[in-house]
Amino acid sequence: MKIAVIGAGNMGGALIKGWAKSGLTTDLIITAQTKKTLDRFAQDYPDITTMLDNVAAVAEADIVVLAVKPWLVQQVIAQIQHILKDKLLISVAAGIRHERIDVYAMPNIAAELGESMTFIEEAEKAETASELFEKVGQCRIVPQHLMPAGMMMAGCGIAYVMRFIRAMMEGGIEMGFYPDDAKQISMQTMRGAVAFLQKTKLHPEAAIDKVTTPGGITIKGLNELDHAAFNSAVIRCLKAGLK
């Protein structure tokens, strides 16, 4: 099964690296606008086929993954439409719809590490697309009305989580740690929180109770977050992109 990735940028590149990591290198044909982008992949992944010609790439593929900027989707589909025939066309472009697209997918850049949280819109060929995206992380097939929420929680959400890590780092630096140490401490603490919730299956608040001594210091920090409307800020952040 040959996969053409049209647009080897941040998102396309993460998918390419993730699929390569899962062993699909010889199945990948990738394109970009400039040779410079393709050369970087050719150097790191000599088994991947690189091309500047979208039509030639699509001609060789069974599945086409469109990963260009949203405003280029229409133009690229017009360019490749005559050669698409019954090939599966998947788009990861945010918020752009086109009658020829078979499946809308919303991965995030952790695909590069096999850790994406990908949303796929319900469609006839959604299962086939899901099998592909499961190679780069977890995947959920959802109805169309949940795709924007999925995009905000995972596609964009990864940036919000990174912003939380930055905030924690800045607090750590103010209290005396060097930036690299503050980053490592923040990331390991977050990793620990995720692992704890995964293992115990506890609701976050039940897990928080295990860390919180009555009259102690954890509750002081938690209440400061509440006074600063932390929950509300996160909820508003997630809903901001739905407007």
Ligand SMILES: NC(=O)c1ccc[n+]([C@@H]2O[C@H](COP(=O)([O-])OP(=O)(O)OC[C@H]3O[C@@H](n4cnc5c(N)ncnc54)[C@H](OP(=O)(O)O)[C@@H]3O)[C@@H](O)[C@H]2O)c1
């Ligand atoms: N970034 C994310 O985290 C993320 C998450 C989910 C979905 N998405 C979606 O992914 C899409 C790409 O976003 P991005 O952040 O990856 O953008 P990007 O980094 O700018 O990548 C776009 C890529 O498209 C290539 N390109 C431009 N015109 C082309 C053409 N005519 N034919 C073939 N390739 C062409 C560019 O080539 P050059 O490198 O040679 O210029 C570049 O590699 C967007 O539609 C976005 O909504 C992104």
